[in-house]
Amino acid sequence: MTYFFDGSKDAFLTAFLLAYRDEDAFLTAGSRQLALGQQSVFVCADTQKARKCEARLRGFDTACMHDLDMLLRSGEDARGQIAFLYFRLIAARRRAVRGELAEDAVSEAIGCIRRVALEAHRLKGFVRFMECAGGALYAPISPDNDVCDLLLPHFRARLPQLPFVLHDVRRAKAAVWDGAHAFTAPLARADVVLSADEEGWQALWRRYYASVNIPSRRRLQQMKGYMPVRYWKFLPECPAQTADALTTQNASPARCADAPLPPHGSAR
Amino acid sequence: MFDFFAETCYTVAMIAEETLRILTESAKYDVSCSSSGSGRRNAGGIGNGMPDGCCHSFTPDGRCVSLLKILLSNDCVFDCKYCMSRRSVDVPRATATPEEICELTVDFYKRNYIEGLFLSSAVHVSPDATMEQLVRTVRLLRTKYRFFGYVHVKGIPKADPLLVTEAAKYADRMSYNLELPSESSLKLLAPQKDKASLLAPMKQLQRERAVFRAEKRRGSLLPAGQTTQMIVGASPERDGHILRLAERLYRATGLKRVYFSSYTPVVQDGLLPCVQSPAIREHRLYQADWLLRFYGFDADELLPAEEDLPPDIDPKCAWALRNLHLFPVEVNRAPLETLLRVPGIGARSAQNILSARRYTALSFEHLKKMRVVLKRARHFITANGKFYGAGDMRTVRGLLAAGECAAGARQLSLFDAEAALTARTGEV
Numbered sequence: 082m083t084y085f086f087d088g089s090k091d092a093f094l095t096a097f098l099l100a101y102r103d104e105d106a107f108l109t110a111g112s113r114q115l116a117l118g119q120q121s122v123f124v125c126a127d128t129q130k131a132r133k134c135e136a137r138l139r140g141f142d143t144a145c146m147h148d149l150d151m152l153l154r155s156g157e158d159a160r161g162q163i164a165f166l167y168f169r170l171i172a173a174r175r176r177a178v179r180g181e182l183a184e185d186a187v188s189e190a191i192g193c194i195r196r197v198a199l200e201a202h203r204l205k206g207f208v209r210f211m212e213c214a215g216g217a218l219y220a221p222i223s224p225d226n227d228v229c230d231l232l233l234p235h236f237r238a239r240l241p242q243l244p245f246v247l248h249d250v251r252r253a254k255a256a257v258w259d260g261a262h263a264f265t266a267p268l269a270r271a272d273v274v275l276s277a278d279e280e281g282w283q284a285l286w287r288r289y290y291a292s293v294n295i296p297s298r299r300r301l302q303q304m305k306g307y308m309p310v311r312y313w314k315f316l317p318e319c320p321a322q323t324a325d326a327l328t329t330q331n332a333s334p335a336r337c338a339d340a341p342l343p344p345h346g347s348a349r
Numbered sequence: 350m351f352d353f354f355a356e357t358c359y360t361v362a363m364i365a366e367e368t369l370r371i372l373t374e375s376a377k378y379d380v381s382c383s384s385s386g387s388g389r390r391n392a393g394g395i396g397n398g399m400p401d402g403c404c405h406s407f408t409p410d411g412r413c414v415s416l417l418k419i420l421l422s423n424d425c426v427f428d429c430k431y432c433m434s435r436r437s438v439d440v441p442r443a444t445a446t447p448e449e450i451c452e453l454t455v456d457f458y459k460r461n462y463i464e465g466l467f468l469s470s471a472v473h474v475s476p477d478a479t480m481e482q483l484v485r486t487v488r489l490l491r492t493k494y495r496f497f498g499y500v501h502v503k504g505i506p507k508a509d510p511l512l513v514t515e516a517a518k519y520a521d522r523m524s525y526n527l528e529l530p531s532e533s534s535l536k537l538l539a540p541q542k543d544k545a546s547l548l549a550p551m552k553q554l555q556r557e558r559a560v561f562r563a564e565k566r567r568g569s570l571l572p573a574g575q576t577t578q579m580i581v582g583a584s585p586e587r588d589g590h591i592l593r594l595a596e597r598l599y600r601a602t603g604l605k606r607v608y609f610s611s612y613t614p615v616v617q618d619g620l621l622p623c624v625q626s627p628a629i630r631e632h633r634l635y636q637a638d639w640l641l642r643f644y645g646f647d648a649d650e651l652l653p654a655e656e657d658l659p660p661d662i663d664p665k666c667a668w669a670l671r672n673l674h675l676f677p678v679e680v681n682r683a684p685l686e687t688l689l690r691v692p693g694i695g696a697r698s699a700q701n702i703l704s705a706r707r708y709t710a711l712s713f714e715h716l717k718k719m720r721v722v723l724k725r726a727r728h729f730i731t732a733n734g735k736f737y738g739a740g741d742m743r744t745v746r747g748l749l750a751a752g753e754c755a756a757g758a759r760q761l762s763l764f765d766a767e768a769a770l771t772a773r774t775g776e777v
């Protein structure tokens with residue numbers, strides 16, 4: 082039987098209770114092509130059942146809800162099933178199984194959690210804020226996994242006096258620090274007026290980026306290994322262009338076509 | 350909700366783009382990019398330390414951009430042969446004001462371009478005058494601009510010890526670059542510097558840190574410690590000599606890190622080689638350095654003083670091949686220290702093995718599933734009694750070198766995602 086759920090924690094836990102004894106259970110938070118005659122059910126979150134299930138699982142492994150939170154943030158289609166198999170093993174063994182990496186269910190789940198954590202970690206570096214006219218900072222991101230609120234505490238600790246918005250344009254949501262409160266909110270579109278100096282600082286940054294590169298060493302593969310191309314879209318330093326323009330060393334690096342935002346532009 | 354986007358205008362003094370270009374072009378050959386080691390807290394301003402460091406971008410040369418690396422001035426009174434800022438060359442000169450550097454740092458930082466500042470300078474006017482300006486800049490940054498992000502200050506040799514102490518109050522890390530691996534090379538290529546003028550401030554800072562700790566004062570002095578850098582390939586010293594020097598420095602001055610910089614001919618001089626030192630040499634040195642710092646190796650185990658590291662295989666493989674009598678080891682029983690000495694098994698894999706074998710006897714299948722890279726390791730381990738290696742040393746060496754060469758055709762052995770990680774650190 083295929084169990085569809087909406088990707089939320091409570092719906093997962095409700096589905097888990099239903100599917101636990103089903104040998105052929107398949108949990109998914111996405112859409113799935115069903116084979117002819119295959120049975121499926123849409124599971125809605127049932128808070129009471131979810132709390133009961135959570136308490137049981139916590140009894141086996143106190144830290145397992147953190148794992149679940151990370152797994153459900155994953156952008157992978159298989160996340161529902163990966164989480165299901167992992168939690169079924171916890172329930173079967175009645176203990177934490179995190180270290181049992183020789184088990185498929187565990188290595189899959191831990192791998193998935195690591196990929197989510199890695200992306201959050203990378204974005205701590207790759208987020209680029211733009212300064213708005215009022216002094217607030219705005220950064221569009223488009224992560225593979227649902228991590229924008231994981232970044233909030235990090236930036237809040239270092240920029241306590243500056244309001245900022247981390248805008249996940251892919252999921253149309255934002256993590257916001259307004260100088261006093263941190264929260265997430267749906268955000269389809271933000272109209273942003275940039276500060277007078279923003280363009281100037283971006284130009285200086287592009288200049289800096291181009292001049293610290295050592296053109297005689299070309300290691301593009303290595304560069305892309307550390308900083309996958311899918312993150313380049315929002316980087317004002319325009320890595321693709323610097324990589325191409327290496328031959329004309331002293332030419333001022335121009336703004337690239339898909340640079341984050343034109344002044345007074347908007348992100349969708 | 351987003352009313353803080355409301356418009357108010359203000360402007361600040363921005364450094365000129367050309368000044369920035371001149372002052373950063375000459376600073377880029379300092380290879381230290383690390384922003385790790387400091388957990389400085391934000392005390393009502395901008396920024397904090399991130400103990401694990403953070404890479405903000407990568408340039409097409411494969412290096413990480415973590416700090417704003419900039420010189421206060423490139424107008425030097427010294428005349429080091431290898432340096433493009435030396436007195437006797439005719440290049441555009443520029444000097445920035447402390448305020449310009451502070452503004453630049455803060456504005457880059459709040460946009461999340463950088464993790465902090467790496468401030469250095471040519472010897473402008475005199476060592477003391479330069480060091481004073483460096484101190485002024487970092488003091489301003491910490492007090493007036495209330496910046497709590499990472500600050501690395503490169504010390505100026507021959508400056509007054511009091512200025513050194515003062516700079517350490519504000520910096521997270523300081524470094525004096527040894528530049529060359531021996532006194533004689535230094536004399537030849539950097540005539541105004543000598544080993545004592547570089548080692549003395551390092552030792553002074555080491556003492557001051559010890560006193561600070563002993564007195565259990567609040568906060569910490571230079572939380573990210575000291576580092577140094579050596580140019581490799583500009584002078585005749587061999588890898589064995591360089592690694593022994595690094596080992597002594599780790600033990601004697603408590604250095605956090607020794608950086609190696611492949612010599613790049615930016616100036617022509619009869620005393621200097623005119624070819625770029627091969628990148629693979631620098632890479633092997635980092636790998637060996639990693640073995641010294643984290644894997645419990647001694648320089649003596651790795652190679653004799655008058656030899657270079659083999660370019661075709663990594664230093665851990667080379668060591669293992671010389672010590673085949675210690676292998677293969679059984680992954681289900683070997684202690685951590687032994688696992689760490691197996692070529693191809695890094696710290697993460699070793700920990701995973703330790704953790705997984707508590708529940709089940711590990712087979713090669715299990716290891717594969719756990720993403721332990723077996724290409725090299727299989728020659729040195731058994732799993733549940735099974736061995737899949739080549740057995741004799743010559744075959745193994747051939748296989749390992751061939752593996753590296755295949756990757757080397759794409760410039761170095763750095764290019765798959767896993768290897769990409771190890772390239773930065775030198776982990777093997």
Ligand code: SF4
Pocket residue numbers: 425426427428429432433434435436470471472539
């Ligand atoms: S002291 Fe030597 S290495 Fe430093 S800037 Fe001057 S000439 Fe260059």
